[in-house]
Amino acid sequence: MLRADGAGEPTRRAALEVRALTKTFGGVTALDGVSLSVERGECHALVGENGAGKSTLGKVLAGIHRPDRGIVFIDGQMQAFNSPADAARAGVGMVHQEPVFCRDLSVAENLCLGRYPRRLGLFYSRRGARVRAEALLARIGAQLDVGQPMRRLATAQEQLVQIAAAIGTGARVLVFDEPTSSLSETESQRLFALIGSLRGRGVTSIYISHRLPEIFQLADRISVLRDGRLVGTVARAQASEAELVQMMIGRPLAEYFPQHLAAAPGRPLLEVENLSSPGRFSGVSLQVRAGEIVGLAGLVGAGRSEIARAIFGLDRRASGSLRVDGRALRLGSVRRALRSGVGLVPEDRQRQGLVLMMSGRANFSLVILDQLRRLLFLDQRRERRTAEDFFSRLNVKATSIEAPVASLSGGNQQKVVLAKWLACRLKVLIVDEPTRGVDVGAKAAIHALIDELARAGLGILLISSELPELLNLSTRILVLRAGRLAGELPRPAATQENLLRLMAGV
Ligand SMILES: Nc1ncnc2c1ncn2[C@@H]1O[C@H](COP(=O)(O)OP(=O)(O)OP(=O)(O)O)[C@@H](O)[C@H]1O
Ligand SMILES: [Mg+2]
Numbered sequence: 001m002l003r004a005d006g007a008g009e010p011t012r013r014a015a016l017e018v019r020a021l022t023k024t025f026g027g028v029t030a031l032d033g034v035s036l037s038v039e040r041g042e043c044h045a046l047v048g049e050n051g052a053g054k055s056t057l058g059k060v061l062a063g064i065h066r067p068d069r070g071i072v073f074i075d076g077q078m079q080a081f082n083s084p085a086d087a088a089r090a091g092v093g094m095v096h097q098e099p100v101f102c103r104d105l106s107v108a109e110n111l112c113l114g115r116y117p118r119r120l121g122l123f124y125s126r127r128g129a130r131v132r133a134e135a136l137l138a139r140i141g142a143q144l145d146v147g148q149p150m151r152r153l154a155t156a157q158e159q160l161v162q163i164a165a166a167i168g169t170g171a172r173v174l175v176f177d178e179p180t181s182s183l184s185e186t187e188s189q190r191l192f193a194l195i196g197s198l199r200g201r202g203v204t205s206i207y208i209s210h211r212l213p214e215i216f217q218l219a220d221r222i223s224v225l226r227d228g229r230l231v232g233t234v235a236r237a238q239a240s241e242a243e244l245v246q247m248m249i250g251r252p253l254a255e256y257f258p259q260h261l262a263a264a265p266g267r268p269l270l271e272v273e274n275l276s277s278p279g280r281f282s283g284v285s286l287q288v289r290a291g292e293i294v295g296l297a298g299l300v301g302a303g304r305s306e307i308a309r310a311i312f313g314l315d316r317r318a319s320g321s322l323r324v325d326g327r328a329l330r331l332g333s334v335r336r337a338l339r340s341g342v343g344l345v346p347e348d349r350q351r352q353g354l355v356l357m358m359s360g361r362a363n364f365s366l367v368i369l370d371q372l373r374r375l376l377f378l379d380q381r382r383e384r385r386t387a388e389d390f391f392s393r394l395n396v397k398a399t400s401i402e403a404p405v406a407s408l409s410g411g412n413q414q415k416v417v418l419a420k421w422l423a424c425r426l427k428v429l430i431v432d433e434p435t436r437g438v439d440v441g442a443k444a445a446i447h448a449l450i451d452e453l454a455r456a457g458l459g460i461l462l463i464s465s466e467l468p469e470l471l472n473l474s475t476r477i478l479v480l481r482a483g484r485l486a487g488e489l490p491r492p493a494a495t496q497e498n499l500l501r502l503m504a505g506v
Contacts, residue, residue: 013039013040014037014038014039014040014073014076015038015039015040015041015042015074015075015172015173015204016037016038016061016072016073016074016092016173016204016206017036017037017038017072017073018034018035018036018037018057018060018061018070018071018072018073019035019070019071019073020033020034020035020069020070020071021033021034021035021057021060021067021069021070021071021072022034022067022068022069022070023053023056023060023065023067023068023228024068025407026399026407027399028399028407029227029228030053030056030228031053031056031057031060031067031070031228032053032227032228032229033070033229034053034057034070034225034228034229034230035230036223036230036233038173038204038206038221039204039220040172040202040204041199041200041202041203041204042199042204042205042220042221043195043199043204043205043207043218043219043220044204044205044206044207044219044220044221044222044223045207045208045209045215045218045219045221045222045223046058046206046207046208046222046223046225047208047209047210047212047215047222047223047224047225047244047248048224048225048226048231048248048439049226049248049249049395049397049411049439049440049441049442050395050397050409050410050411050412050414050415050437050438050439050442051397051408051409051411051412052225052226052227052228052248052409052439053225053227053228054177054208054225055177055208055409055410056228057206057225058094058175058177058206058208059094060072060081061087061092061094061173061175061206062081062084062087062092062093062094062175063081063082063083063084063085063086063087063088063092064084064087064094066081066082074090074091074092074172074173075091075172077090088166088169088170088171091170091171091172091173092171092172092173092174092175093162093163093165093166093167093169093171093173093174093175094166094174094175094176094177095159095162095163095166095174095175095176095177095179096162096177097177097178097179097181097182097410099150099158100162101150101158101161101162102150103149103150103151104149104150104151105149105150106146106147106148106149106150107133107144107145107146107147107148107149107150107153107161108126108129108130108132108133108134108146108147109129110150110161110165111129111132111133111136111137111146111161111164111165111168112129112132112133130146130147133146134146136164136165136167136168137160137161137164139164139167139168140160140163140164140167140194140198141194141197142160142164144157144160144161155182155183155187156183156184156187156190156191159179159183159191160194163194163198167198167203171203172202172203172204173203173204173205173206174198174203174204174205174206175205175206175208176195176205176206176207176208176209177208178208178209178210178410178437179191179207179209180209180211180214181436181437182436183300184299184300184301184465185299185465187300188214192214192217192218195207195218196218207219210411210437210438210439210440212241212244212245212440215236216236216239216241219236220235220236221233221234221235221236222234222235222236222239222244224244224247224248226247226248226249226250231247231248232247234247245440248439248440248441249439249440249441258293258447258451258472258473259451259455260291260293260451260454260455260475261475261491263291263455264291265289265290265291265292265475266289266290266291266457267289267290267325267326268287268288268289268290268323268326268459269288269289269290269324269325269427269428269458269459270286270287270288270311270322270323270324270342270427270428270459270461271287271322271323271324272284272285272286272287272311272320272321272322273285273320273321273322274319274320274321275307275310275311275318275319275320275321275322276318276319276320277306277310277315277317277318277319278317280303280306280307280310280315280483281303281306281307281310281480281483281484282483282484283484283485284307284320284480284484284485285485286478286485288428288459288460288461289459290457290458290459291454291455291457291458291459292454292459292460292475292476293450293451293454293460293462293473293474293475294459294460294461294462294474294475294476294477294478295462295463295464295470295471295473295474295476295477295478296308296461296462296463296477296478296480297464297467297470297477297478297479297480297499297502297503298479298480298481298503299481299503299504300465302480302481302482302483302503303480303482303483304432304463304480305346305347305432305463306483307480308344308346308430308432308461308463309344310331311337311342311344311430311461312334312337312342312343312344312430313331313332313333313334313335313336313337314334314344315331315332316332318331318332319331324340324341324342324427324428325340325341325427327340329342338426340427341426341427341428342426342427342428342429342430343421343424343426343428343429343430344421344429344430344431344432345417345418345421345422345429345430345431345432345434346432347432347433347436347463384401386423387401387419388401390419390422390423391419393445393449394415394418394419394442394445394446394449395415395441395442395445396408396412396415396416396419397409397412398412410437411437411438411439411442414436414437414438415438415442415446418431418434418446422449422450422453426458427458427459428458428459428460428461429453429458429459429460429461430460430461430463431450431460431461431462431463432463433463433464433465434446434450434462434464435447435464435466435469447469447472447473450462450473451473454475462474467496467499467500468496470494470499471494471495471496471499474491474494475491476488476489476490476491476494477489477494477499479499479502479503481502481503481504481505486502486503486505487502489502
């Protein structure tokens with residue numbers, strides 16, 4: 001094991017080396033003397049709690065942030081990047097989680113931005129651009145209709161375009177920041193195969209993720225960051241999940257067992273009958289009783305989030321009948337849904353749930369819809385106390401609850417939105433991918449909170465792509481396939497294998 005202080009001699013084969021990197025934002029130290037060396041062709045994972053400094057390190061390597069102190073070497077050459085273009089020239093590219101391309105330009109135009117092929121040295125050549133874009137994609141074994149606008153692409157395809165663009169400009173080091181967080185299992189496996197084949201061509205990957213299983217599948221070595229410091233680097237072969245978690249959070253993580261399961265479910269809080277939406281799902285009937293956590297499983301595209309949105313009044317084409325706590329709820333209005341006590345924590349929290357320039361506290365109690373006001377606390381002291389309580393329970397890493405949310409790390413932003421909804425005390429809460437992007441400690445805290453809400457008598461509909469999460473928390477699991485309910489597994493029958501079989505329909 002290489003310890004944090006062992007900056008040592010430069011490795012001759014190192015594709016990438018950083019020494020004593022320090023980066024602060026205002027009063028926050030995001031990186032604190034990090035030294036690390038990565039070999040050519042290595043897949044090097046970066047793990048750590050939300051706010052540990054992973055993205056900041058990635059962004060320093062990709063020329064997005066300038067370090068306050070410290071040095072970056074690429075292929076043994078000292079670098080001082082002033083921009084992503086500098087980093088690209090030195091052979092470093094970053095695959096971002098957020099879209100980085102112009103949504104309305106075509107794939108070909110995006111891939112040729114700044115280097116658009118010309119005809120007779122003068123006119124833009126559309127055909128030339130297509131040919132070049134197709135060639136760039138072919139280099140990573142991808143095929144896409146390059147004439148279509150970027151916004152039509154699914155996340156996985158957009159990622160391919162980012163990788164093709166980076167490889168096209170000669171990247172030999174690629175930084176992946178939580179690349180699988182919105183990919184399906186199949187798409188993730190395809191990405192891993194691509195990373196493997198790039199490795200065969202000598203491309204080095206820095207791989208940031210909270211998902212330990214995929215890190216064990218991919219990485220050669222794993223570095224753990226905590227509070228901006230490098231805790232240590234371990235070879236995958238010698239690492240165990242428990243050890244990594246301990247390094248990340250500085251203590252062993254207690255096993256968590258849900259308690260809501262002990263209580264018998266109460267009266268039906270949500271009754272859905274024959275819910276349909278053209279092209280999305282059809283004939284869905286389900287019930288959630290007080291104290292129940294009903295899991296909703298299915299492959300990406302099976303219609304889980306669409307059903308959630310329809311119940312919450314966001315789907316104007318939905319038909320069917322809904323009852324909340326015995327009273328009919330007409331579809332098609334968020335206002336009515338909230339008023340009758342139904343809440344939805346959406347999947348895409350960063351885009352749908354936060355005002356980035358406002359403080360955590362203001363976001364926390366943000367009253368987007370006046371119906372929410374009654375459910376939230378108006379009393380400022382109480383608001384502050386509740387916000388502080390949730391911040392500490394979920395271990396939100398922020399200088400204070402007054403810090404603007406934009407300055408929080410990705411995972412910490414997620415926690416703020418989630419906390420806001422969890423504090424709302426509704427009757428029925430639909431949570432869509434509640435732990436995506438949050439670290440191990442927060443994940444356990446979120447599970448405990450969901451469990452606590454169920455025990456307090458809420459009905460919870462839980463959508464998750466993580467099977468262990470569904471299996472651990474749910475009272476029973478409904479399986480959705482191609483927009484229809486394909487079956488239900490009561491807790492005792494719910495095993496990973498049974499679930500997968502139902503999801504895939506074999
Ligand atoms: N632009 C910024 N302005 C102010 N503070 C920032 C900025 N970017 C990052 N920080 C702070 O730096 C620290 C490290 O953030 P970073 O985004 O690197 O964390 P991370 O390890 O990627 O976390 P996550 O798992 O949540 O994505 C955090 O405390 C964060 O609040
Ligand atoms: Mg991050």
